[in-house]
Amino acid sequence: MHFTYYMPTKIFFGCGEFEKAPDYIKTLGKKVLIVTGKYAMNKYGFTKRLVDGLAALGIESMVYEGISANPLASEVNACVEKFAGWQPEVVVALGGGSAIDAGKGILLGLSTGEKVEPYLLGQLPITHVDIPLVAIPTTAGTGSETNWAAILTDESTGTKTSFRHKGFFPAIAIVDPQLTMSLSPETTVETGFDVFAHGVETYISKSGLSPLVGSNSLQAIQLVGQYLPQALTDGQNSTARTYMMYASMLMGFNLANSSTCLPHRLQYPIGVKTNSSHGSGLMALFESWLDLTYEISKEKFNHIAEALHGTRCSNKKEFMNVYRQFRQSININPSLTDFSLTKADVSYLASKVTGNLSNDPAGEIPGIIEKIYDGAFYK
Incomplete structure (x- = not known):
């Protein structure tokens, strides 16, 4: 090791x-x-x-x-x-x-x-x-x-x-x-989802995965799954706020020693074009990315589902159901249409994607950027 x-x-x-x-x-x-x-x-x-x-x-x-x-x-x-x-x-x-x-x-x-x-x-x-x-x-x-x-x-x-x-x-x-404690529910869910995305992406990333990064990822995913819904229900819940802050800090450790994947790369052009928040763009992109990437990293995604929900999955349908249950628990169902974007914007957005795409296990699939954007228009 x-x-x-x-x-x-x-x-x-x-x-x-x-x-x-x-x-x-x-x-x-x-x-x-x-x-x-x-x-x-x-x-x-x-x-x-x-x-x-x-x-x-x-x-x-x-x-x-x-x-x-x-x-x-x-x-x-x-x-x-x-x-x-x-x-x-x-x-x-x-x-x-x-x-x-x-x-x-x-x-x-x-x-x-x-x-x-x-x-x-x-x-x-x-x-x-x-x-x-x-x-x-x-x-x-x-x-x-x-x-x-x-x-x-x-x-x-x-x-x-x-x-x-x-x-x-x-x-x-x-x-x-x-x-x-003073954060609005909107900011709480957008920033909280970013913590979740950091956990998933640094666990899936081909760059820098180590036992420390992996354990941090799974712990953060578990904490977000448990405490983000509680923080949204009661913003003054100090236990929920504390564990969300701790999970976020853990993911800072991971970002210093690993890498994010395609959802982060693809959100940046959306944020620039629409002046929208980072978290909202991630939420819109994430399900499409999961759907396209699951089979490539099946074992890791199944670990993620177990951390998130305590459920052992054996196929993509079961995994996507776990993710959708999480999505429902924080009351989000976004798509790129919410940003006043259309499929005519996909080519432009794709042209503005920067960074090392090879960190993502799906990064070498031909046309993967356009496929993720296309899939993110559907709810």
Whole structure:
């Protein structure tokens, strides 16, 4: 047995950890740039609580609230241009995966003094990231707080893609499930489904599967199957919120050591074209992908069904029934028609798919991208 597994982030996990964030941050520097989205962190008072806590310790902070739900390279550049002269010693990303991904891009821009697009598009190698990141996730979804990837959109080319560097690993992740109590049911299910997708895809992926990745995947799938319906029924259910946050964090570990599959690659163009959420696109694509991929990885998918529902499947029909029961338990039945897309859009969407498709066991099937998109128009 041979594998590698890397996780350099120091994690503070548990309800109430957010109140201790200033004490954790002060160990890294005394000039703190806080990066958030445009509305929610201010609305719920999270930004003010952090700023006030830092000020009480004599730590100077500045706030950038310009990050969209689908973060743009231009937003990252705007932040860097605004604050480079101030020379922050620490970047704190407070919010969902969008804020954390943008924070990683901002680290790069502050370190190099350059725009991020050439690095995002693979035109320049990332050689150094000099500023530490503190990630404070407020959704249970992306796992960005414990991985080394950032996903941004380059508006000039209409490309949404990821780039990676070991310097993107947060130095500290403060993972407080209480910060997810205010999430709407819509955001809860969309981000929660992303956790499920990470579990399934990293288990199925041909890249980086190890005993640790595999066990993390199956545990996350089991936790989502049990606790996502509970979090949707009662958003104040601290047990459900805690286990969803834990599952999301586990999948950050996996994304640092494995890879997603085709659903993630195919969602990115949908998000750019329709300005829709990552989770909603995954939900629309997933059943089509499962249907087309099951026979190639039958044994693994049967393990997934057992983790999700305690059911031992022996064929695709049984497996798809388990998945549909899960889908019903979280009250989703999406298709690409919900995004005002038609089959006339398939060719364009397929042309914008990027990344390594060979990580997916179905990646070498001729026309697989178009087949998944086509299948996702039916409910």
